[in-house]
Amino acid sequence: MDLSVEDMWDLFVGPISTADVNTTVSPTPVPSNELVPPPPLFYSPFPAGQQQPMYPKNESWSFPKDFWWGVASAAYQVEGAAQDDGRGPSIWDVLTHRVPNFVADNSTGDIADNEYYLYKQDIARIAALGVKAYSFSISWSRILPYGKGAVNEKALDHYDDLINTCLEHGVEPIVTLYHWDLPLYLQNTYAGWLSEDIVDDFVNYAKVVFGRYGNKVQKWFTVNEPLVFCSTYPLPEGYFKSTTIPAKQQQFHCFQSVLLAHSKAYHEARSLGINGTISFKTNGGYKIPLTDSDSDREAVQRAWDFNEGAFAHPIWIDGDYPRYLKEYTSTFLRPLSDEEKAQIKGTGDIFAHDGYTSQFYFAPDEGLESCLSNSSNPLFPSCVNSSYTYSAQDGGWNIGYAADPGSPWLHKATEWVPAFLKYMQNEWKPSQIAITEFGFAEPFEQLKQIRSDIQTDLARSAYYHDYLRAILIARSEGVNVVGALGWSIVDNLEWQQGFSVKFGMQYVNLTTQERYYKRSFFEFVDVFKQYQEK
DSSP states (O other), X not given: OOOOHHHHIIIIIOOOOOOSOOSOOOOOOOOGGGGSOOTTTOOOSSSOOXXXXXXXXXXXXXXXXXXXXXXXXXXXHHOOOTTGGGOOOBHHHHHHHHSTTSSTTOXXXXXXXXXXXXXXXXXXXXXXXXXXXXXXXXXXXXXXTTSSSSOOHHHHHHHHHHHHHHHHTTOEEEEEEESSOXXXXXXXXXXXXXXXXXXXXXXXXXXXXXXXXXXXXXXXXXXXXXXXXXXXXXXXXXXXXXXXXXXXXXXXXXXXHHXXXXXXXXXXXXXXXXXXXXXXXXXXXXXXXXXXXXXXXXHHXXXXXXXXXXXXXXXXXXXXXXXXXXXXXXXXXOOOOHXXXXXXXXXOSSEEXXXXXXXXXXXXXXXXXXXXXXXXXXXXXXXXXXXXXXXXXXXXXXXXXXXXXXXTTOEEOGXXXXXXXXXXXXXXXXXXXXXXXXXXXXXXXXXXXXHHHHHOOHXXXXXXXXXXXXXXXXXXXXXXXXXXXXXXXXXXXXXXGTTSSXXXXXXXXXXXXXXEEOHHHXXXXXXXXXXXXX
């Protein structure tokens, strides 16, 4: 059956909400009073009398001139304009519209932050604070409504103007090709990332984008956090094409498709003359043994192998999976050929990592062998336990201040950042490292009603203050960290948490779409004002 794009929306998604503003808005100057930093970063001459302890600048720390820093977003989380200008549906349009209670507050990306039409103002706002870079993703189903086939010229024009707007404001555009919004047609045709059929479709999509924007963009990321989007498999039953792949194996089929798609796209870009950096964004926190036991140290290594190592090891070491992961996947995944391993190895110019937090790992209570022999064990196949608290003998304290309860995985563990960065450099031996997402969900921010209370986000401010200084420590100790991107430019649709948790450095009134800087944005920028070489 041949389906038009409109048919796909009608049959699989249903009615779509639209914003009041549905044409591109020209930017207006940011009022000067909005650019005044909050206390204690700035005190006006009147009223006088405030006293604040001063902390001296560490003169041994610095960010070099070419250290790139900025803020990040992703298409489905901020754009809105879900059905406008020929965009085809993605799996997330189905997940948010059709699957009951899939999103905590039943939000959708239909309107989100309406950045599809407000991007000029958003770029002007970050430029007014001196932000150097904006990292965003392109919607695959805008460019290719079916994920393949005919190209949507209106979408290409839109991203052309978004990139040009960044450049006009002195903000470097940093582009991710894929941030989880898989074209629905591909999922319903061959089960999306579960099939290696997706490899050529992704590469063809990448070729269109690379060919259009070329070297106007100097930093490219192919895919964002496959550890997360692969773990969404198996998708909810009854809404997408069914598959016979066992549930626990599905994310690893996804891993393999991603590695092949990324690496092939990398080589395609080089053949097209793209001379900027091309990388792959992985994610996860630093992994610390809960105790000094051999079993807990083994649990940490298993955790690395089943998480970051699943992609870092093939790309940076030898083209193949790390030991513990391979022991499992070799029982059902076809082996990568020598040609494929060679294709994969070396396809990362920067070790790009989304590193928000850290946690402890320890062996299963019943022991590793018992877990490995029982595929119904909830810890199988990695067979590791994790915790955000120190051991009982160490007091059982949290590893750091807890974020919003809607993000139970996130704690302010910034004192572990230097060790984490050193691990990346020593284990995978990249020449450059960048933290391509880091941020904090201010606890209970969604419950606050007074705007100034929302803007005074002390937990997030402390997170950025300490995290960036942790990067400075790592740099002073020889780790070549070259960039950092805060998450996020605005409060946005945080996937299954919807708008019930807030990561934005700007508050967004979702009724009026007005933006307001939060305290954390000034704290973030202030570190670079202090420490970046002029």
